[in-house]
Amino acid sequence: MGKPTDAAQFAAEFKLGMRSLAGAVNIITCRHDGRVFGMTATAVCSATAEPPTVLACINRSTTTHEAVDRAEIFCVNVLRHEDRELSGLFSGVQKGEGRFRPEQWEQLSTGAPVLKNALVAFDCRVVNRMVHGTHTVFLGEVQQLLLGRKGKPLLFADGQYAKLASIAHGEPLPEGLDYWGE
Numbered sequence: 275m276g277k278p279t280d281a282a283q284f285a286a287e288f289k290l291g292m293r294s295l296a297g298a299v300n301i302i303t304c305r306h307d308g309r310v311f312g313m314t315a316t317a318v319c320s321a322t323a324e325p326p327t328v329l330a331c332i333n334r335s336t337t338t339h340e341a342v343d344r345a346e347i348f349c350v351n352v353l354r355h356e357d358r359e360l361s362g363l364f365s366g367v368q369k370g371e372g373r374f375r376p377e378q379w380e381q382l383s384t385g386a387p388v389l390k391n392a393l394v395a396f397d398c399r400v401v402n403r404m405v406h407g408t409h410t411v412f413l414g415e416v417q418q419l420l421l422g423r424k425g426k427p428l429l430f431a432d433g434q435y436a437k438l439a440s441i442a443h444g445e446p447l448p449e450g451l452d453y454w455g456e
């Protein structure tokens with residue numbers, strides 16, 4: 275178990291393992307040459323607080339990749355669980371600028387589209403990048419942010435969308451897990 279016997283098996287096991295990596299669902303947007311770009315992404319996380327920086331991994335085959343690479347800006351729009359439909363729209367249901375319904379979007383300092391209804395949106399300038407295999411890892415320093423009204427994030431785990439549910443204190447936990455601070 276877990277020990278690769280050949281490359282294909284290892285790749286399959288890796289994909290299976292990645293399904294357990296739960297993530298928040300975001301839409302990464304960009305504006306380049308007067309056009310808007312956007313795609314669904316879970317490979318996003320906070321990088322440093324000083325300076326305020328987020329990290330995003332974008333497949334080099336996506337249309338948003340070229341825009342971010344050239345314009346050197348992007349915005350991470352963190353989705354609410356009610357906005358699952360947007361995740362589908364920005365991952366293939368629609369193509370190109372048809373993904374954007376103008377009334378849902380505004381702009382902050384970089385000009386990348388900012389989702390008015392996002393839980394939070396981080397409007398960034400690319401300060402560093404690293405190409406690795408199929409993806410580029412972009413570091414974006416946050417120029418401005420939109421703190422939306424309170425809500426719960428949309429999550430993606432085990433190949434499906436999920437909602438966040440707090441674990442009540444005292445609720446039995448699976449073996450090996452503990453509550454924070456205990």
Ligand SMILES: Cc1cc2nc3c(=O)[nH]c(=O)nc-3n(C[C@H](O)[C@H](O)[C@H](O)COP(=O)(O)O)c2cc1C
Nearest residue numbers: 313314315316317331332333336337364365366430
């Ligand atoms: C839940 C979910 C998470 C995704 N996460 C990423 C990601 O982190 N990075 C990435 O490059 N593509 C990710 N994708 C795939 C892109 O959203 C998808 O390829 C998109 O259609 C690319 O845009 P394009 O069609 O304009 O090239 C994800 C898709 C889904 C449904």
